Amino acid sequence: MKKTIHIPKPSYPWPTIKSPISETFYEEECNWYDTDYLFMNPESLKKYKKQRIVQVGAFMSPTTVDRDQLRPIGRFAVYITTFDDYVELMPLEELKIFRDRIFEVMTNQDPDPEEKGILRQMAAARKEWLASGMPQFWIDRISTNFYKFITYGIMEETPFKFNKTYPSLARFLMIRAYSIGMITYGDLIDPATGFALPEYIYNHPVIQRLVMLLSNIIAIQNDFASIRKELTIESERFNIIFILQHEYKISFEEACVEGIRIHDEFVKEMESLSICLPDFSPYQKEVENYIYHMKLMITGCNSWYYEGGTQRYNSDGFALTPNGQAPTVIDFDIKHVSQK
Structure with a gap:
């Protein structure tokens, strides 16, 4: 009989709101895969259709009930996720070229017909946002942050994965x-x-620190939710549980406890900052609402992992591993449990 390892689910002092339209975009999502993602492995596309990635948009923006307002958010959830998978072990020089082209398309250019279809999805989202009244300075902001996601995120991870080494915890x-x-x-x-x-x-x-806390909290949340998958990928290093095991020379179970402790400290800091904001007049209410929706993103994402019905993190539900090899078999079971 296999050993069962219990993985704690993160918990939060903030509400979780259910979207009334979270089930409405599956047909469109499948159509996006069939028209604009054909450059990807066909087997991966079959699995993406079971992962319900478009649903992330509704879970993390649960107060948005207008389908036209939510559609580009769903597009973004799909294209950032599939892009991350697709380029995970892409050579850096090739990725730089792709990154620069993405920035052009996300800010103001239309892709050529022969370019990868994911660029059409990015252009479509940009046009939908502009049509809804979003200003160009915000388009530039999300494009710049996507550029940083690639440059300071994916491209910084890649050498560790190629070299099969671990960064320090702080790095x-x-x-x-x-x-x-x-x-x-x-x-x-x-x-x-x-x-x-x-x-x-x-x-x-203060806002920039809250943005960083939002990202750190969901990063750790994701590391716990995806641990079953990442244990089967030989090249995977970027999971806080693995990092803690390596740096502190502790067991898997001890690393889980420490990872949750770090996560909870970030949650406390976010709450502490949010109850003592600077004066942002005349936009104080808008800023408070922004931070409220940050918290809804965190609780909504956590809910999606465990209640959204995704198969992304099941043993047979995720796309092919980055090196194209079959997943490594693990000799134990994993059960996610709520914290008391």
Whole structure:
């Protein structure tokens, strides 16, 4: 009989809101795969259709009930996730070229017909946001943050994965905050609420720290939710449980406890900052609403992992491993359990 390892589920002092339209985009999502993602492995596309990635948009923006307002958010959830999988072990020089082209398309250019279809998805989202009234300065912001997601996240991870080495914990937390994609995904709060934070507010150190906390919290949340999958990928290094095991020379179970402790400290800091904000007049209410939706992103994402019905993190539900090899077999079971 296999040993069962219990993995704690993160918990939060904030509400979880259920979207009334979370089940409405599956047909469109499948159509996106069939038209704009044909450059990817066909077997991976079959599995993406079972992962319900588009649902992330509704879970993390649960107060957005207009389908037209939510559609580009769902597009973004799909293209950032599939892009991350696709380029995980791409040579850096090739990735730089792709990164620069993505920035052009996300800001103002249309892709050529022969280019990868994922660029058409990015252009479609940009046009939908502009049509909904989002300003160009916000388009530039989300494009710049996507560029940073690639540059300071994915590209910083790649050497460790190629060399099969571990970063230090401090370096990991810095890289992972970018590579999880949540700094740029957090920009979706603006179109979800219909208000673009002015640049001087978005760049305030308190808001920037909250953005980083949002990303760190969801990064650790993701590491716990995806641990079953990542244990089967031989090249995987960027999971806080693995990092803690390596740096502190502790057991898997002890690393889980320490990972949750670090996560909970980030949660406490976010709550402490959110109850003592600077004066952002005349936009104080809008800033408070922005931070409220940050918290809804965190609880909504956590809910999606365990209640959304995704097969992304099941043993047979995720796309092919980056090196194209079959997943490694693990000789124990994993059960996610709520914290008391």
